[in-house]
């Protein structure tokens with residue numbers, strides 16, 4: 001009634017030479033980072049909740065800041081070709097644009113960093129890989145935020 | 161099924177063949193036996209089967225008539241016990257609730273173990289991490305010591321309705337093992353544990369909602385959900401799993417603010 005078509009496989013007694021048998025079973029492929037009895041080391045505090053909220057709230061603000069930024073820098077008033085030292089100097093003369101850029105820098109960096117932290121948590125399986133990737137991420141984030149902030153506050157239009 | 165007619169007797173050269181409901185279906189089953197090989201392989205089985213039968217019937221046919229070594233779980237065979245969740249044509253379903261005619265039997269039907277849990281043999285996975293997450297949300301009624309049961313705990317119809325959807329869970333793991341976050345990180349509680357926490361958090365008779373919310377506020381709790389809706393798609397009980405998770409998130413946020 002039913003017929004079998006076996007693909008070439010290691011299953012079945014026909015395939016000789018397999019090193020695995022009842023007494024010597026192959027290792028199972030364990031699922032990544034399995035939950036065990038010891039897993040629930042409950043993390044007190046609301047860090048993850050604030051992180052989740054921050055992604056949404058900063059996202060809303062970033063829509064305005066980033067789209068506005070792109071529009072001003074790349075589309076209006078002659079597009080990208082107008083950008084130069086003078087253009088930047090002119091904009092940063094106004095506290096409004098200083099605050100805009102500072103806010104955008106901090107929000108985008110923290111939003112992007114927290115997003116990448118999520119990505120690392122989702123994809124990196126080994127504890128060591130996670131540690132190093134996050135270390136790299138946090139270092140780059142802190143460096144960029146500090147450098148950007150420094151430039152916005154200490155920018156000197158008369159530099160020669 | 162074809163209805164027998166008078167003319168049929170002269171028309172059909174082989175009586176009983178032309179009106180046979182049977183069709184030929186290829187079952188492509190992911191097989192793994194650590195006592196034979198370290199490799200998992202696809203094995204094809206050609207079956208003559210009524211397309212109105214279920215994938216589970218096909219697996220039975222294979223196990224009973226073709227290859228008794230095929231290993232899978234099933235118990236009730238009627239969508240109640242939650243034993244036979246598997247990945248059929250790339251989607252998590254219960255083999256006992258999936259009709260062959262509904263999943264395009266012209267092409268080979270692929271049957272794999274659910275993902276994200278260690279495969280023990282063929283379609284059988286180690287469910288222990290799944291049940292550990294379930295246990296960790298304390299899926300039982302908790303009341304204060306001073307609230308000894310001296311009479312039935314009453315509840316209004318509306319209060320009962322509040323968590324009705326999540327009472328339907330049969331712990332089949334179709335949702336949790338369809339979640340891409342869980343695939344890569346088994347520390348995540350997973351949708352099923354959250355569904356079963358939801359069942360008690362929103363039960364007016366239960367008094368440990370706070371504790372359960374705190375557990376799911378964990379690093380590996382609800383905040384790891386990325387709203388992919390895979391779980392809602394997978395649930396054979398039609399539970400709105402993603403919605404339940406969002407309700408737990410909302411409860412956590414409104415609790416704080």
Ligand code: HEM
Pocket residue numbers: 055056058059060062063066108109111112113114115116118119385386387
């Ligand atoms: C323009 C407005 C933006 C909105 C509305 C927005 C919104 C969001 C939201 C809601 C999430 C969380 C998704 C989740 O939890 O599943 C997210 C994730 C993320 N965002 Fe943004 N974002 C914006 C801009 C940006 C910018 C400018 C960057 C880069 C600096 C960025 C980088 C990321 C990254 C890396 C993730 C994590 C990836 C992921 O979750 O899949 N976003 N964004």
Ligand code: SF4
Pocket residue numbers: 242328329330331332333334335336351352355394395396397398399401
């Ligand atoms: S929520 Fe649905 S898919 Fe998930 S374990 Fe329960 S019944 Fe299965």
Ligand code: FES
Pocket residue numbers: 233234235236237238239240241242243244245254255256257
């Ligand atoms: S065998 Fe019980 S749910 Fe399918």
